Amino acid sequence: MLQRTVNFVQGHVTVSVESAFPERVLNLCAAHQIPFWDLRWENPLRFTFTMTGAAWRRLRREAQRLDARLEVERREGLPYFLRRFRRRYALVAGMALVVLLSIAGSFFIWDFEIEGNAAVSDEEILRALNKCGVGLGTFGYGIRSDELRNHVLLEIPELSYIAVNVSGCRAHVQVRERVEAPERVDKRSPGNTLAARDGLVTAIQPYDGQKMVLPGATVREGQLLISGVVDDVQAGTRFLRGMGKVYARTWYDLRCPVPLTIREKVYTREETKISICWGSRRINLYNSSSIVPDNCDKITTRTKLTLPGGIALPVTIVKETWRYYEIQETERSQAQAQELAETVLEQYLLDGMDEGTVESQSFTAIPWEGGLLTALTAECHEQIGVFVEIPKEEG
Secondary structure, rough: OHHHHHHHHHHHHEEEEEEEEHHHHHHHHHHOOOOOOEEEEEEEOOEEEEEEHHHHHHHHHHHHHHEEEEEEEEEEEEEHHHHHHOOOOOHHHHHHHHHHHHHOOEEEOEEEEOOOOOOOOHHHHHHHHHOOOOOOEHHHHOOOOOHHHHHHHHHHHOOOEEEEEEEOOOEEHHHHHHHHOOOOOOOOOEEEEOOOEEEEEEEEEEEOOOOOOOOOOOOOOEEEEEEEEEEEOOOEEEEEOOOEEEEEEEEEEEEEEEEEEEEEEEEEEEEEEEEEEEEEEEOOOOOOOOOOOOEEEEEEEEEEEOOOOEEEEEEEEEEEEEEEEEEEEEEEOOHHHHHHHHHHHHHHHHOOOOOOEEEEEEEEEEOOOOOOEEEEEEEEEEEEEEEOOOOOOOO
């Protein structure tokens, strides 16, 4: 592969030799150390081989004394390719201008690559950088990292670290989001653990305080489970946190009505609009307005142009697909309505439990006021204890 690349850069020619004594040409090449390769005999008096352009000029000069006819069948390589444009001055000037612009453009930022963010969006980070003077077209080697870091962290308090490393025309932005410290538990504030809902207690784990129920007891919502007020014969009344976990069997009876008549979008036609973004400027290649009407969905696709090797250009092709629609009423089947209701009820049940599992569940569905009423009956095992601080007396 390397040798082929070298041959392409140097340029090579394929030469045909025809003579009554063709071996003299080969002896001549060996005597004057003229390199060649890819020798092929076509008949006893004719053969072809390949050599560089410089070797061909030497062979043609030395072979003038031989009774042989030498002809070039084809020329290949970079020098012969460029020679085609030696009289096309405008094209050569344009190619030179493109090369100069590419070299000059590599000193400016035309692309951003952001990593390390989850809660903070890319757009928010780019807006903060732009406010600090770093955007598309900024001179990459003029960025002062320390000053930029301080200003961006003030703009986005959710970040704890940011670094901008410029490589060519691309800026790699590395960020770290701030991890909020957990809320401190004030152990001096007394409280109780109450039942969040009705249930049958299966286990109780008090961390501090005195448990007021035993496994097997039935409790109601709001009932005291772990008390933070403890009476001691020797120490008297003590006020504790009264924290802990209480696991119980709970039962749910949830209902979800779903109408059978729904309104949905029916797409009628579609338009495609192309724009070109050069840096921060946008050129629309269409004459219509860019305001999206109410009965239309817009899908935007951005394609950034790059040179071979991944070099980003400050040009982005923006393709907007406008899909117009009409709202029509359609009927859904009872099976579809029941499937939707079951999904909603299951998710609602899981979201309502702080810590627990669903032991069993069953669904029933009946027609109801032009729709379908689906009921979920479930038995769960979950943690029902909720901590409530004891209010302090003023004065």
